[in-house]
Amino acid sequence: MTHDPSFEYALRLGDDALVLGQRLGEWCGHAPTIEVDLSLANLGLDLIGQAMHFLGVAGDIEGKGRDADKLAFFRDELDFTNCLLVEQPNGDFAQTMTRQWLYSTYQALFFDALKASSDARFAEVADKASKEVRYHAELSADWVVRLGDGTPESHQRMLGALDWHWRFVPELFAMDAVDEAMVSAGVGVDKAALRPAFDARVNAVLDKATLPRQDDQRPLRGGRKGHHSEHLGHLLATMQHIPRSHPDARW
């Protein structure tokens, strides 16, 4: 592991996008309708595209010949730096949409700020990705409102989904040495400063969805250090199985 904080920074962005993209891919062929199936796959593919970019950047910074594929398929769970939220299981549709909405709302704010990065490798993709992510945030917020303000059953499921995911929200905004170094260098984003805007956006949607505003309780973190929930290992086993069993396989 190199000590250049920008390697770690790119890796985190790549891992978040990769893991959430893989999760969305799990819906393929299982979504409630063909239209929703495509819609989830589209979100997933946008995220995989972001992952390819950021993992590619991480590989370049590291300079040891690891490309995006190598980083995606040949690292173990402890080396993954994604936040805990994105690795949470799909659960029911409410749980998937709530995870998406919380992450996309955060990600939209993050990429808007990252556009001002002094490092073009981050600023340029932030510009492109922020358009994708704004759509993700709108689409998932729309579902949150429909489900929250839907039937007693969908409302109940939304309450369960919020209860499941909210404990992973504080980690999104937590700053550590890597974040501080990147902010000082003019490259990274002050994530802690994004929290009020996040709360404002999220609360507006919760109000519309007739769902209760959430308080931070028993927050869980550790993803950035490789301390993951038990769910990530299963996801990686599925995702990495083919390239590891057949390392030289080509499409």
Add this chain to the structure above:
Amino acid sequence: MSKDWPLWEVFIRAKGGLDHKHAGSVHAPDGEMALRHARDTYTRRMEGVSLWVVKSSDIVSSDPDAAGQMFEPAKDKIYRHPTFYDLPDEVKHM
């Protein structure tokens, strides 16, 4: 779920200045969701710059069984085609 959602016809404008053309249909509970589904289903490969969705049930269509009286009388009226005129070269797309 899908069977409970009404059908919407999707029209796409490929680029500014062109007509919206029928692309297909999607199921959705309302217009807003129909637009999202149309976007995700039909514009994934840069097919358009504008979308319309129309509830399929709002479209009034001609009766296929009445096609004879509707359309065949035009068959032998070739003088309605502008093929008897010489068009100047500057006139395109005719």
